[in-house]
Amino acid sequence: MAASSAGVDAPRISTLILQRRTLAIGLAVIATITLLAVLAPLIAPYAPNKLSIVNRLKPPSATWFFGTDEFGHDVFSRTIYAGQLSLVVGAAATALAGVVGITLGVVAGFFRKADGVVSRIIDAMMAFPDILLAIALVAALGPSLATVIIALGIVYAPRLARIVRASTLVIRELPYVEAARALGVPTWRIMTRHVLRNLVSPILVQATFIFAYAMLAEAGLSFLGVGVSPEIPTWGTMIASGRQYVGQADWVTIFPGLAIILTVLSLQLVGDGLRDLLDPRLRKDL
Amino acid sequence: MTRYVLQRLLGMLTVMFTVVTIVFIIVRVAPGDPAAVMLGPDATPADVEALRVRLGLDQPLPIQYVYFLAQLARGDLGHSIFLDMPVASALLDRAEPTFFLTLFAILIASAIALPVGIMSAYRRGSLFDQSVTTLTMLAASIPSFWLGLILIQVFAVRLGWFPVAGYGGPDASFLTRMSHLVLPATALGVVSSALITRFTRASMLDVLNDDYVRTARSKGMGEFRVVMKHAFKNALIPVLTVVGLTAALLVSGAVVTETVFSLPGVGNLVVSAVLRRDYPVIQGALLVIAAIYVLINFGIDMLYLMIDPRVRY
Numbered sequence: 001m002a003a004s005s006a007g008v009d010a011p012r013i014s015t016l017i018l019q020r021r022t023l024a025i026g027l028a029v030i031a032t033i034t035l036l037a038v039l040a041p042l043i044a045p046y047a048p049n050k051l052s053i054v055n056r057l058k059p060p061s062a063t064w065f066f067g068t069d070e071f072g073h074d075v076f077s078r079t080i081y082a083g084q085l086s087l088v089v090g091a092a093a094t095a096l097a098g099v100v101g102i103t104l105g106v107v108a109g110f111f112r113k114a115d116g117v118v119s120r121i122i123d124a125m126m127a128f129p130d131i132l133l134a135i136a137l138v139a140a141l142g143p144s145l146a147t148v149i150i151a152l153g154i155v156y157a158p159r160l161a162r163i164v165r166a167s168t169l170v171i172r173e174l175p176y177v178e179a180a181r182a183l184g185v186p187t188w189r190i191m192t193r194h195v196l197r198n199l200v201s202p203i204l205v206q207a208t209f210i211f212a213y214a215m216l217a218e219a220g221l222s223f224l225g226v227g228v229s230p231e232i233p234t235w236g237t238m239i240a241s242g243r244q245y246v247g248q249a250d251w252v253t254i255f256p257g258l259a260i261i262l263t264v265l266s267l268q269l270v271g272d273g274l275r276d277l278l279d280p281r282l283r284k285d286l
Numbered sequence: 287m288t289r290y291v292l293q294r295l296l297g298m299l300t301v302m303f304t305v306v307t308i309v310f311i312i313v314r315v316a317p318g319d320p321a322a323v324m325l326g327p328d329a330t331p332a333d334v335e336a337l338r339v340r341l342g343l344d345q346p347l348p349i350q351y352v353y354f355l356a357q358l359a360r361g362d363l364g365h366s367i368f369l370d371m372p373v374a375s376a377l378l379d380r381a382e383p384t385f386f387l388t389l390f391a392i393l394i395a396s397a398i399a400l401p402v403g404i405m406s407a408y409r410r411g412s413l414f415d416q417s418v419t420t421l422t423m424l425a426a427s428i429p430s431f432w433l434g435l436i437l438i439q440v441f442a443v444r445l446g447w448f449p450v451a452g453y454g455g456p457d458a459s460f461l462t463r464m465s466h467l468v469l470p471a472t473a474l475g476v477v478s479s480a481l482i483t484r485f486t487r488a489s490m491l492d493v494l495n496d497d498y499v500r501t502a503r504s505k506g507m508g509e510f511r512v513v514m515k516h517a518f519k520n521a522l523i524p525v526l527t528v529v530g531l532t533a534a535l536l537v538s539g540a541v542v543t544e545t546v547f548s549l550p551g552v553g554n555l556v557v558s559a560v561l562r563r564d565y566p567v568i569q570g571a572l573l574v575i576a577a578i579y580v581l582i583n584f585g586i587d588m589l590y591l592m593i594d595p596r597v598r599y
Binding site for chain 2 (some may be wrong): 127133263
């Protein structure tokens with residue numbers, strides 16, 4: 001699919017290279033952030049929960065790269081440790097949204113009878129602002145790491161479902177699907193082998209953006225204190241705890257915020273780059 | 287046209303009905319007895335039972351659902367036990383800061399996004415355009431609560447130009463109250479300008495090469511008039527959609543921003559309701575906010591009919 005359209009863009013090589021460069025930059029940044037988070041135990045100069053009251057609210061220096069917070073925690077160590085959880089929540093919520101959204105979307109797109117009900121549910125779910133729905137779900141399920149993941153997965157599933165449904169509606173009418181049906185290929189096989197395979201590109205692109213939104217939403221939930229426990233370092237909880245020292249110890253909030261921005265920005269660059277690479281028809285500048 | 291309006295109206299009602307059902311399910315799915323959770327660990331079993339009866343939780347779920355629908359049909363959103371007032375009054379009391387915050391944020395977002403988006407499309411591929419693309423992506427990556435904190439740091443704490451937080455107290459004048467909204471509205475507006483800029487740019491690109499734009503130019507019309515009167519007017523529909531939907535979604539940004547700036551708005555009410563498990567308030571706020579979103583959507587569809595004579599179904 002991507003290969004067949006690659007030649008069409010020959011006159012736009014410069015744009016393509018530029019866009020692939022953003023993809024490359026995005027991938028490099030997100031890989032670095034992931035690596036820092038995974039290797040946190042080796043890289044972090046201090047344990048994330050190491051208290052040192054005498055060293056509280058110290059500004060950034062050679063000893064504490066990002067300064068210290070109100071408990072004397074090293075903000076740099078906490079920032080890279082917090083990356084672990086923030087990335088895991090984002091990835092797990094995206095995976096859950098993927099499973100739920102793709103299933104709903106394919107079912108709605110493939111079976112006309114189910115379409116009415118599923119589409120109404122998708123429309124209704126999308127009427128709730130994402131963070132508000134997530135807050136309500138976390139409130140209903142009880143705050144914990146698992147419920148934050150479940151809530152965000154449910155919140156973002158309709159976005160994927162809508163895209164998958166629309167694409168399935170088109171693909172199900174294509175001659176090769178009709179041929180497969182005429183040959184007696186079972187429906188589930190048509191759905192997985194012929195429909196889903198052709199949906200990989202839009203799903204991948206959308207999943208990258210959902211990853212980014214889920215990380216922003218998780219930070220928001222943690223900041224509000226309705227997500228994971230405030231003792232667990234995530235970028236959101238770190239900003240929340242530094243909030244009362246604004247103007248006095250700005251570094252406590254600035255660095256975890258920059259970590260969120262950098263991660264979400266790189267995910268968006270990857271999503272944009274993937275979209276351009278996998279489906280030139282969707283290119284934003286066309 | 288009447289048929290189209292009726293169809294959209296029916297569609298809106300169906301979505302609203304589904305929204306109501308989802309809200310009902312979310313609140314009932316809560317593990318444990320909501321009455322016991324609401325009253326806390328010190329409540330006696332008799333108190334819990336009394337509250338269960340009062341909330342109708344002793345009835346089977348289908349009956350609770352019918353009761354819930356009947357209650358909503360009467361315009362009754364329930365009663366908050368913590369606030370000891372009807373949920374509708376609690377929401378109305380808190381509506382002013384949220385309304386103006388959303389309004390100012392959307393004005394700020396549009397004031398940034400429309401000129402920048404138009405210019406970016408007009409100078410497509412230029413350094414300005416590329417910078418705008420990067421900057422919009424950056425703006426969309428900033429958590430609004432973090433930007434709020436940075437604004438407080440710079441403009442309230444260091445420069446002292448604006449109040450740090452709050453809404454000016456109960457006796458504050460309208461102007462004082464609004465001055466408390468400058469920073470939160472800026473934080474929300476800047477973040478949401480990203481999406482509107484991208485849509486404006488994309489939809490301007492769609493029309494800038496159209497025949498009527500070329501015709502307008504060939505008539506010797508000034509560039510400003512060509513872009514604004516001929517191109518932008520035709521690019522307006524998608525832009526209007528995204529402005530409307532952003533306005534609806536801003537309510538969600540307001541939830542977090544109101545907390546940062548300690549604004550006594552609907553968002554703040556929801557967060558405190560969640561923290562103390564005040565289910566009637568959570569339920570009522572969800573319903574009202576989703577209804578606003580659905581209504582704005584409907585309103586945009588109706589606006590199409592008015593501004594674009596081509597939209598006739």
